Amino acid sequence: MRHPKDKGLLKTNSRLEMELENGVQRWIVDISNWNPSPHCFSFAMSFLPNHEFVELEDQKRALVSRLLQYALVHQVLGIPFDEIIIRRTPEGKPYLVCDNMKLAFPNFNFNASHHGDYVAIASEPICLVGLDIVSHSVPKNETAYEFVQNFSSYFSSSEWNHIMHAGSSDEMLHIFYRYWCLKEAFVKAMGTGVGYKLDDVEFHHMNWNNIFVEVAGKELKDWKFWLLDLGRNHSVCIARGQPRAATTSYRTTLKQIKFDDEEYYHGLHLPNASFTFRTVEDLIQVIYGADQVPSDISTKFDVSEDEGCERARFVQQLG
């Protein structure tokens, strides 16, 4: 048993604590400022094996999401870039394939999301994490009321009341999107929401703080939620919760699912780190570093005003 008065152990505890806290990461990229030249974009696109997207903006978002995943794993776990293997469950949730059981964290897992101008990623060392971003877009072909009605069966009656009793159609949209964001983050944490009907999932809060969830009338005390507003009409939600709730396929990717009460409580109550804004150039730099630039990077980059590309060239020159 640990004795707090033992300085040596105190040091160990706080070092362990710091290490655990390092597993809690929140990174976000604002892609509205990222307009890469075609050359730079192709370079960045080498990260995205299947160019399956019809719209450029979706490609950009998917690409940045992938960059975030690799950069996060590399930076936090120290795994060399070319040894990182990220796959997806049949349901599409990305996870790190790790054979190395010596990883610093008991159950490192992450989740990414993108919508509108933002792409973000969150990680946790013990609990499951789910992340969702929504852009509060105003519907184009219908009124706010008509739009929201489409989704009424996904909300509990108290949530629906809240949405319907908004003061204005703008406010109604804001409330709607926030509840939607919470539900998405919750379901994404688990890897799908098997077993839950979303109108049975009811979020409670005090002006969007102290958020907790009741499923089929019962509060889930082993889950925590945070909802933040991002500039320009976006919301982001973090869900942190019980690894045992993971869907079957996602569970097989996790390192540890059962925790004793004390350790789980500890993981659940780790500080919720604030979001750090990253840039695409940052992420490319994290991944490549100064000494790992692959030899096949084309030197044919135009000298462009695009910072991301210039930096990549510079980094390559250092190598």
Add this chain to the structure above:
Amino acid sequence: MASITASSVSFSASCPLKQNQVSNLKKVSLSFSGKSFPSLRLQPSRFRIACAAKPETVEKVCEIVRKQLALPADSAVTGESKFASLGADSLDTVEIVMGLEEEFGISVEEESAQTITTVQEAADMIENLKAKKA
């Protein structure tokens, strides 16, 4: 039984119209198609419906999807198109399904709606539901 014209699809003549298996599963809701990699959706092949849809149905679905996602008329949308690749997020998917319900006069349970990830799957499900109604 759905009437299947000989010209439309080639499959075995005894195409059993299975009840939409998905509705028995009470699986959840949100589909995250469109959220980059993390598109969370139930594995569609487990619920593959036996009959493939008529080309006109597929075309109609493409039209509804294009409209919902505000894609230009000449954009590449075919049976194989995945909603995620077209830029659909979870909200779009729900609206697409509602659009399909209105257009085809069918009713789709929330749980079934989340298993649709491609245009073809949507069209297949429509045919299946229409046939059940008939």
